[in-house]
Structure formats: structure tokens, C-alpha cells
Amino acid sequence: MVLKKTVAALLALAAMGGALAADLPKLGGPLRTKPITIVVPFTHGGPTDELARVLADAMGRALKQKVIEVNVRGAGGTLGTARAARAAPDGTTLLLSNIGHATAAALHPKLAYDPVSDFEPIGLVADVPMTLVGRAKLPAADLEELVMLAQATKGGLSYGHAGAGSASHLCGVMLMRAMPAEFTSVPYQGTQETLLDLAGGHIDLMCDQPTNTLAAIRKGQIKAYAVTGARRLDVLPSVPTMHEAGLPGVELQVWHGLYAPKGTPEPVVARLADGLRQALKDPQVRARFAALGAQPVPPEEATPGALRAKLKSEVERWRPVVEKVGVLAR
Numbered sequence: 265m266v267l268k269k270t271v272a273a274l275l276a277l278a279a280m281g282g283a284l285a286a287d288l289p290k291l292g293g294p295l296r297t298k299p300i301t302i303v304v305p306f307t308h309g310g311p312t313d314e315l316a317r318v319l320a321d322a323m324g325r326a327l328k329q330k331v332i333e334v335n336v337r338g339a340g341g342t343l344g345t346a347r348a349a350r351a352a353p354d355g356t357t358l359l360l361s362n363i364g365h366a367t368a369a370a371l372h373p374k375l376a377y378d379p380v381s382d383f384e385p386i387g388l389v390a391d392v393p394m395t396l397v398g399r400a401k402l403p404a405a406d407l408e409e410l411v412m413l414a415q416a417t418k419g420g421l422s423y424g425h426a427g428a429g430s431a432s433h434l435c436g437v438m439l440m441r442a443m444p445a446e447f448t449s450v451p452y453q454g455t456q457e458t459l460l461d462l463a464g465g466h467i468d469l470m471c472d473q474p475t476n477t478l479a480a481i482r483k484g485q486i487k488a489y490a491v492t493g494a495r496r497l498d499v500l501p502s503v504p505t506m507h508e509a510g511l512p513g514v515e516l517q518v519w520h521g522l523y524a525p526k527g528t529p530e531p532v533v534a535r536l537a538d539g540l541r542q543a544l545k546d547p548q549v550r551a552r553f554a555a556l557g558a559q560p561v562p563p564e565e566a567t568p569g570a571l572r573a574k575l576k577s578e579v580e581r582w583r584p585v586v587e588k589v590g591v592l593a594r
Contacts, residue, residue, distance in 0.1 A: 299330035300536075302358045302522075303351075305344025306426065307454025308335045311473035311556075315390055315520060316360045318552045322543035327535070333360075337454055340427030342368055342375060349377035353527035355536060359383065362520045364429040366578035370586040371428040380579065383523040384533050385571035387540045390558040391517040392473045393493030394435045395503065397486045399465045407489045407509035414445035421468040423447035424458035429586075431518045432458065435471030435492065437585060442506075442514045462486055473518055474499060474557030492516040499557050519578075521571045533568055541566045 300323070304316045316333045324331035336344030341364050351357035368379050396407070404410040414421050425432040432455050440447055447469070452458045455472045462470050463485040471492070478499060481488045490509040491497055506514040522540055524533055543549055544560045553560050564570065 298356045299332050300356050302333045302360050303344050303348040304335050304360050305341035307337045307456050310455050311475035312362050314475045322546045322549045323539045326542035327539040340429040346376040349382045351525050353525040355532035359523040362431050362518050367429045367582045367586050370583040382526045384528045385568045386522040387537050387566035388561045388571050389520040390560050391519050392558045393491050394471045395474050395477045395491050396471050396489045397477050398469050411443050420446040420448045422450050424450045424467040424470040426455045427451050432472050438514050442511050497557050
């Protein structure tokens with residue numbers, strides 16, 4: 265009799281343990297036994313990919329959980345973003361995207377997801393200015409000469425970018441308005457491919473983060489005309505800002521944000537946001553970001569509320585611009 269009662273009690277405890285395990289995502293966070301996957305919707309080796317690899321390592325240490333990064337490129341970042349939106353909302357699949365997340369709806373009316381309502385913001389990650397670069401033999405010594413060349417070139421200088429809505433595309437949109445001049449659009453699957461064609465002399469211009477362009481600039485494979493930040497980059501001190509070079513008002517910081525799928529429980533989001541803040545405080549992360557020309561955000565911006573507000577304001581900022589000059593992508 266005693267044996268039967270003991271067995272029954274053990275079975276009941278086992279059943280309760282199974283129920284608690286099933287409810288674990290609801291009660292406290294992602295399953296600790298599963299790795300967290302950060303989806304980067306851009307090409308391997310590109311600027312956002314480089315930041316993601318640094319971030320994944322640091323968040324893994326902070327959360328004491330394996331964090332891996334995967335690339336799902338295509339369609340200006342919308343393919344990978346759609347995959348992340350469809351993932352289970354348990355905190356084990358995240359999205360690291362850039363400013364293009366805010367412009368996707370304006371550029372792609374038939375998106376398979378809503379950039380705002382289909383995601384739970386976790387926090388802002390880093391800001392990176394862009395570099396305007398040209399092929400080595402382009403006959404323009406500085407930005408002033410480049411503007412004159414662009415305005416005088418029939419059909420427009422060829423401008424490479426990573427697809428509609430990508431940061432490299434948005435930079436081109438701003439430049440066309442500011443010069444003003446027309447470009448011949450040359451879309452690619454990613455900025456690495458764009459850079460290879462630029463270094464090979466097959467296209468005239470591109471605009472990309474120093475994460476991608478720095479090595480080629482230093483080797484003299486491409487020309488650097490200006491950076492789109494408010495101040496010069498420490499890693500490129502001789503390259504002027506757009507304002508210094510003669511195009512005031514052309515300022516573009518490529519901000520990056522971390523998201524979870526819609527419906528991810530609030531405690532899970534809070535845990536991930538805490539892991540993000542810990543990662544961004546890591547001296548190794550800050551040093552590696554600086555070497556890439558990236559500036560990690562302060563702790564108060566690595567929060568769900570800050571990213572939600574940033575995304576809303578950027579959607580409002582870019583929609584009229586893209587709708588007016590978005591032909592560059594087509």
C-alpha cells in the first residue's frame with residue numbers, strides 16, 4: 265500500500281514538472297537549453313552582420329546562454345525580417361536590423377509583415393555613419409567636383425546599393441536630393457558585392473558603413489569623399505563630413521535595433537533587454553564597435569521603449585522622402 269502511494273506521488277510530481285517545463289517560456293524567459301538565434305537580414309560579412317557577431321558573443325556571456333547569428337539575405341532585408349516575424353514568440357529567435365526596418369513599408373507596399381506591429385522592440389544597439397565612396401579612377405578629386413560631375417553626366421553616375429530600403433539605398437536617396445542629380449541605380453544582394461564591383465571599377469559610387477569600406481579605402485582601392493555623421497570618424501580622420509565638404513543637411517546615422525517576434529512575453533523581453541545592456545557595457549564590445557566605426561548606444565536607449573519611439577519617428581521621417589525619390593531603387 266505504501267509502495268503504491270509512493271509511486272503515485274512520484275508520478276504526480278513528474279506530471280507537475282512537465283507542466284512547469286511547458287509553461288517555462290510564460291513564467292520567466294526563453295528556454296535556457298535552446299540557443300538564441302539572431303537573424304540578420306543582410307549578407308554575410310556586411311556591416312550589420314559584423315555588429316551582430318560581436319553582439320551575439322557578448323549577449324551569450326551576459327545571458328549565460330548560447331547566442332548564434334544567421335544571415336537570411338535578399339529583397340533589401342525583407343526576406344530575413346519576414347522569417348523572424350514568423351518565428352515562435354518565445355525569445356529564441358531575434359532580429360537585428362538597421363534603419364531599413366523603418367523604411368520597408370514605404371518601399372514595399374506588399375510586405376509579408378508589419379515592421380511595427382509584428383515585432384516586440386528589445387532595444388537600440390549602435391549608430392554608424394555612412395561613407396560616400398567612389399571607384400579609384402573616378403575623375404573627381406573631392407565632393408565639390410563629384411557634385412559637378414554627377415550633374416554633368418548624361419544618364420547619371422552609376423550608384424550601387426543593397427536593394428530598396430537598405431541603408432546604402434537611403435543614403436543615395438538623400439544624395440540625389442541634396443546635389444541635386446540623378447543616379448543610375450544598380451541594385452545588389454548585399455553591400456559586399458557592391459563594394460567588389462566598385463573596387464573593380466564597374467560602378468561609380470556607393471554609400472556604406474565604414475565596417476564595409478574601411479579596408480578598401482586604406483588600401484587605395486576606392487576613394488572616400490565624405491562621411492554622413494556630424495563629426496569625422498576617428499578611424500578616418502582625413503575624410504570630411506558632408507557639411508564640411510559642401511553638402512550641409514546630408515546627415516545619416518545608421519541606427520540598429522534588436523527585436524523579438526510579436527507576442528513574446530514581457531518577462532522574456534525584459535531579460536533580453538537586460539542582456540543587451542550588459543553586452544553594450546562590455547569594454548571588449550565597445551572597443552570592437554569603435555574599430556568598426558560604430559558607437560554603442562547609452563544604457564537608457566538599449567530599452568524597448570527607446571527603440572519603439574525611434575522606430576515610430578523614423579517611419580514618419582522617411583516615408584515622404586522615399587515616396588518622393590524612391591525610384592532610385594527600381
